[in-house]
Amino acid sequence: MTFEHEVATKVAVPDGLPMAPRPFVIRRTRRETYDTFTLELESTIKTKPFSFAPGQFNMVYVFGVGEVPISISGDPDNMDKLLHTARAVGTVTKRMSALGKGDVLGIRGPFGAAWPLAEAKGKDVVIVAGGIGLPPLRPSIYSIMRNRGEYGRVCLLYGARTPSDILFPREMETWRKKHGIDVFITVDRSMKGWKGNVGVVTTLIPKATIDPLNTLAMIVGPEVMMRFSALELLKRGIDPATIYVSMERNMKCGIGLCGHCQFGPHFICKDGPVFPYNRIKELLMKREI
Amino acid sequence: MFQVAVTAMVYRIETAAVQSLIEVLHQQNYSVLGPTLRDGSIVYDELHDASDLPMGWTEEQRPGYYRIRKRNDEALFGFTLGPHSWKKFLFPSISKLFSASRNAKGFNVLKDKAEPKGGTKPLAFFGVRPCELHAIEIQDKVFASGDYKDPQYNNVRAQVFIVAVNCSHPAETCFCSSMGTGPGVEGQYDLALTEIIDEKQHFFLIEAGSPKGEQVLENIQHHPAEGNEVSKGEDVVRTAASNMKRTLDTRGIKELLYENAEHPEWEKVGARCLSCANCTLVCPTCFCNTVEDSTDLGGTEATRTRKWDSCFTLDFSYIHGGNIRTSTKARYRQWMTHKLASWIDQFGTSGCVGCGRCITWCPVGIDITDETRVIRDNNGSA
Structure with a gap:
């Protein structure tokens, strides 16, 4: 492919089974507006901190309900917590908005190219x-x-x-x-x-x-x-x-x-x-x- | 393109040896899959023995038309292609990706059941046409060569034994010559057959394309082919090529379609297209898929299932707030532009092998070669 520009920063791909989510526990939830919420997540596998580059997204899985792509909204330098902010608009995000502290979500990612x-x-x-x-x-x-x-x-x-x-x-x-x-x-x-x-x-x-x-x-x-x-x-x-x-x-x-x-x-x-x-x-x- | 070693020896085997070939593959623990007659069409399924092959059958194909009919000989490969392609074995229409179970800490993915490894028998594809060999190589690029590889596909694919067959009877819908994918076998196969049949004789030429193929060949009766036999085999392919009527002009096709995204033909073909997705299901390279997440009634066991999907469905492009491709015009444009143009950017090859299935199995007989021609003939009329 010939492009006038290089792809924005590429980020290394994670290993493991590509379609199997990794469990993350919800540590905090925060209602941002009447229809938008933020979940603060932490990996249940302590030895594997979550690192990402700004602009990347995760596939976020609600057990048995479905999986949707949601961009990461937190601080890339804080690997202890993973933040997702979403609007409750579809089946999965509506269900997600009803989850609370201690509930577990599945995460696959981070995916995609980052901001330059x-x-x-x-x-x-x-x-x-x-x-x-x-x-x-x-x-x-x-x-x-x-x-x-x-x-x-x-x-x-x-x-x-x-x-x-x-x-x-x-x-x-x-x-x-x-x-x-x-x-x-x-x-x-x-x-x-x-x-x-x-x-x-x-x-x-x-x-x-x-x-x-x-x-x-x-x-x-x-x-x-x-x-x-x-x-x-x-x-x-x-x-x-x-x-x-x-x-x-x-x-x-x-x-x-x-x-x-x-x-x-x-x-x-x-x-x-x-x-x-x-x-x-x-x-x-x-x-x- | 991968070229077969020109030094490959050509051997002659008798028609009875086809049965031996299947037996040897069975002995080597392969599940042998190949063409067989079922429900009025030639499909790919388990071959127990050579009698499962559609001996003496051929088919007639035209846009939106497929009928099998009897030949007046006992050719084993006297037909072209049915609705099935080998992708159904490498990339099944429905497959489980993982299951997960709720536990005190949330849930855990059941690793043992996740993305099953090749626990089943290795597969032997018996009777792979040249265009289909290319189609497999194209899907290899999709599922086996990117940053992420599909484990299911790769587990099955790594063990496949391929018996290719040179084409002798192009269907009216075939245009592999245009796509550079046939009618002669080219690429990575284990064995390649050529069927020679006329009033006087009926035998096969066979070549090994890999050490695995040579090893199977050693176990069946074969003799070096004589010069005139070899040239008969070449004639088969040459005749097939000259009998192929349909063409698709691929010169600058990527730029042609990119530049004509607003061509009025899309509107016209969109009005004819039923958006039924048949073309994507019969296409040997179409790989789009969707996933379904579900649970048991108790909500404790969850499963993710992958299914073939099609860019012709409205749902395909759904994002919150609506669908991107609401018109059939946009969906046809997406399919054809992807197949013939953006595929080249994505995978370094066309997504079309000229098998003609999308033409035959389109209920209204939309012809990708005609659509390309119309756009080329009125290039830039947008």
């Missing part, structure tokens, strides 16, 4: 998140905060449906106050008491406090949002070669064997989910790919 954090060093970073697209970006934010000095200006542009859909609000305050991350939030629909921005997330892009000529962008959200965010970033003069997006498709295996996640020639599970924008921009512009 090494490439982002020395650059400004703009992170654009739509809705449930914020959790897959949080590991990158943790990583950037830990090595804050190695990055230039860092700007998070976050769009939620309504003020009550905003994820991690208190945490975002900390990111803003203590870690020098510029956080801009907008909502699609306002509610009583909301004094912030109203409108789609792309309306925040002109506000981003970055140097377009030396910026790396990471975008996660619905496909249409990523498409328009990329176009808006291009308008600001950002080099398309420094824009990255994270794609989503149906997945049954996570390891390139089930065929479900194909996006043109790419298997989202192993070639992605993080892709350089240049590599997939033509496909992004087509419907029903």
Whole structure:
């Protein structure tokens, strides 16, 4: 394959039976919004800490119910706990949201390509998140905060449906106050008491406090949002070669064997989910790919 | 492409030796699988002896049409291909991936039952057509050559003994010459047969393609073939090639299909396509699958089952909030573009071997060679 860019950081594959989940126990649960929750998990095999790279995902299994791909939302430098943040929308995630401390889930992973954090060093970073697209970006934010000095200006542009859909609000305050991350939030629909921005997330892009000529962008959200965010970033003069997006498709295996996640020639599970924008921009512009 | 050693000796065996061949494979503990007549079609199943082969039968294939009929001779391989392919043995349509049991600490995966190792007998595929040999090699690339390998597939595949058969009678739906996959056997086989039959004679030519094959051959009666016998074998393949009418022009096919993702033909073929998934089930390379997780009634034992899936179902592309490929047009485009174009990017080979099954078994007779032609003839008309 000839691509203009290298695949984002590849991560070593775990050994063992590829379709058999490894049990993880729930140590804490946290309700983020009315329909979104975070599970804090710990491997039941103490000798095998869980390490991952920001942007990777796991196949998360609820005993006898099913398995779904969910990105990892925790700190890559904290190998003791594995965090998943999900919205209760399907059979598996609804069941997952009803689980509590001490319950056990199955984990296969981590899978997929990671965010290009090494490439982002020395650059400004703009992170654009739509809705449930914020959790897959949080590991990158943790990583950037830990090595804050190695990055230039860092700007998070976050769009939620309504003020009550905003994820991690208190945490975002900390990111803003203590870690020098510029956080801009907008909502699609306002509610009583909301004094912030109203409108789609792309309306925040002109506000981003970055140097377009030396910026790396990471975008996660619905496909249409990523498409328009990329176009808006291009308008600001950002080099398309420094824009990255994270794609989503149906997945049954996570390891390139089930065929479900194909996006043109790419298997989202192993070639992605993080892709350089240049590599997939033509496909992004087509419907029903 | 892997080339057979040109020095491979060609031997002659009599038709009766086909029975010996099956017996020797049985003696070597193989479960012998091959073509047999059942329910009005030639399918692949257990061969107990040579009489299970569809002797004297052939078939007529056209778009959306398959009928078996009697030949006026006793050819053992006088047919082409039925609806089955060897993938059903290497990549079964339903298989258990693991079972798990609830315990005080949550659950544990039952390792002994997980992804069963080749506890069953090794398999001998008897009568593998050249296109199918290529199809197996293509599925090897999918299941046995990536970062992740499918343990079930590999366990079975590693032990397979392949008896290939050169093609003598291409069906009307065949186009292997275009895909470079036939009608002559090429690739990794253990033994290769060529059936020679006319009014005067009926015998087989046989070549060993591996030490395993040589060892089996030693156990059956065979003689070095004479020059004119060898050339008769070459004639069989040459005649088969010249009798093949259907073609698919593969020049620049990847770019052609990538650039024509919005071609109006997709709309037209989408209107004809029933989205029935037949083409993906009969295709010897289609590998898409889904998993089903279930439990027993008590909720203490859970199982994950893998099943063949098809990109023609609506469910295939489901993500929260909806399905990606809602139209039949998009699903046909996905299938054909994957088969002929993106497969090349993914696995370094076309996903099509020109066996023509998707044409024959399509209830409305959609023809992948016609669809390619229409797009090529109106290239860029999107």
